[in-house]
Amino acid sequence: MKKNIAALRAAVVGAVTALGMGLAAVPASAAPLVPLPELPELPGTVAQTTPNGKQIVTFGDSFTAHAGKGGARGVEPAQTPWAGKCATDRENWPKVAGEHLGKTVGDWSCNGMSVDMALYLEMAIQYGDLGPDTEEVVIMYGGLDPFYWVDGAVQMVNPSAVNNASVFRQFLIRVQDRIKEVAPKARLTLSSYPEYISGDTYCPVNFGPVATPIPAPGATAVQNTMRDTVRDAAAGIGANFIDVYAQSLGHGTCNPDPEQRWTVGFIDSTAHTMPSHPSNVGQRAMGGIIAQGLRG
Numbered sequence: 001m002k003k004n005i006a007a008l009r010a011a012v013v014g015a016v017t018a019l020g021m022g023l024a025a026v027p028a029s030a031a032p033l034v035p036l037p038e039l040p041e042l043p044g045t046v047a048q049t050t051p052n053g054k055q056i057v058t059f060g061d062s063f064t065a066h067a068g069k070g071g072a073r074g075v076e077p078a079q080t081p082w083a084g085k086c087a088t089d090r091e092n093w094p095k096v097a098g099e100h101l102g103k104t105v106g107d108w109s110c111n112g113m114s115v116d117m118a119l120y121l122e123m124a125i126q127y128g129d130l131g132p133d134t135e136e137v138v139i140m141y142g143g144l145d146p147f148y149w150v151d152g153a154v155q156m157v158n159p160s161a162v163n164n165a166s167v168f169r170q171f172l173i174r175v176q177d178r179i180k181e182v183a184p185k186a187r188l189t190l191s192s193y194p195e196y197i198s199g200d201t202y203c204p205v206n207f208g209p210v211a212t213p214i215p216a217p218g219a220t221a222v223q224n225t226m227r228d229t230v231r232d233a234a235a236g237i238g239a240n241f242i243d244v245y246a247q248s249l250g251h252g253t254c255n256p257d258p259e260q261r262w263t264v265g266f267i268d269s270t271a272h273t274m275p276s277h278p279s280n281v282g283q284r285a286m287g288g289i290i291a292q293g294l295r296g
Helices: 002-024 093-101 117-127 146-157 167-182 219-237 280-295
Strands: 056-060 105-107 136-140 187-191 205-207 240-242
Touching (some): 056 093, 056 117, 093 105, 093 136, 093 280, 117 167, 136 280, 146 167, 146 219, 167 187, 167 219, 187 280, 219 240, 240 280
Parallel strands (some): 136 187, 187 240
């Protein structure tokens, strides 16, 4: 099983890499629309708990899954053995957003998710979570995708040079097209990440209101660019966009109030599941922001 899932992940990564090489070899105006590989039927992905689909389906990396190790905070196990390590927190932002909206949620986030998101998309389809009755698909994604950072680097130098021919956007277009095939009524929403470093200052160690701030020159510019990369990608492919980053400003690692510190440092007394990730209260805050954005 592990060998099979590793092979599928390698196929997805290889296809996206090949896509990148192909796009780099031709002018943007002539860039081909290269499809991602079709995946085989996945054994064990047969629960079909809601054969027409959950109302909200989410994808994301550890900033979404929030699945730490140990502790009293509960996690939901992976829905399928093909994603055996993809436990998700019972109070992460997808579940909180679903609570706010009174909607069913299929949470397909996973710690470490990168371009293999295409694989999780297929699992969500075969499991029955993504289907004709799905209304919203929300993705907080990119932090572990190297092509996202390529777009970001270009964006910092010349924002107008980034367009739908970029590998990152081509990948999102392929994801969007696949969603439309199985969930034609669903709206795709891309979300930015929350603030981590506030005002070019990082606090790696926090105990209650006592922090240890250190300068982080340029960090704000990088975070702004990360947000802009997702925002502009959403506009470019015709997707909805929710700016979690803008609504989390001031709630980074240096916020002195543990109840307002939405992201934690390396050592932090604020309740969290993983260092250098959103806090538990941050997950609830993001869930509220996402829910409000979907209402709008």
